[in-house]
């Protein structure tokens with residue numbers, strides 16, 4: 001018998017898919033800008049720059065929606081990694097993703113409306129959403145308005161460390177997205193978590 005639990009309100013789902021779209025557009029145009037080759041551009045440089053700027057501003061707006069929505073609804077609490085025993089729970093979850101799931105073992109910490117994320121998800125989502133993404137957005141906005149960049153930073157021209165932080169943070173987000181999509185297949189069925197992210201209902 002299939003059980004259904006309602007997990008995700010509409011605003012989170014709308015935020016999530018708009019955010020995912022913005023990140024994909026930013027990644028494609030960002031790669032075009034970083035590895036620009038006039039002979040063989042992925043997206044032509046000046047077009048890529050314009051799209052990247054617009055998508056970046058959209059991402060910043062979506063981030064405000066995410067933070068305000070989480071505060072207003074109290075959903076921020078889901079993201080807080082909760083000791084004690086957090087390292088042990090992360091290891092158990094890794095063991096499940098790495099081997100248990102392939103042997104048909106039961107999910108150690110299935111999602112519930114009260115505790116949506118297992119410990120590994122909480123640590124990862126918290127770090128991405130509250131550490132890495134704000135750095136990428138803030139450095140991107142400084143690039144858009146370079147008059148706000150410091151003249152010198154760490155003994156270097158102010159914009160250079162900003163550029164490095166932006167690039168490194170963006171690379172982390174892209175790596176996160178790849179592993180995130182892979183782990184998204186690890187629900188009760190390959191499609192379960194993607195379906196939940198669309199309909200809001202978790203079926204198990």
Ligand code: HEM
Nearest residue numbers: 012016019020023116121125128177180181184193194197
């Ligand atoms: C095409 C790209 C993406 C796909 C297919 C995808 C898929 C999914 C799936 C299946 C879930 C549910 C699994 C779970 O609860 O852990 C989920 C949740 C989540 N994803 Fe993504 N994702 C994508 C991109 C992103 C990106 C780029 C970010 C952030 C930078 C992100 C952040 C999140 C967060 C924070 C949640 C938890 C939302 C909540 O339950 O409150 N996702 N995603």
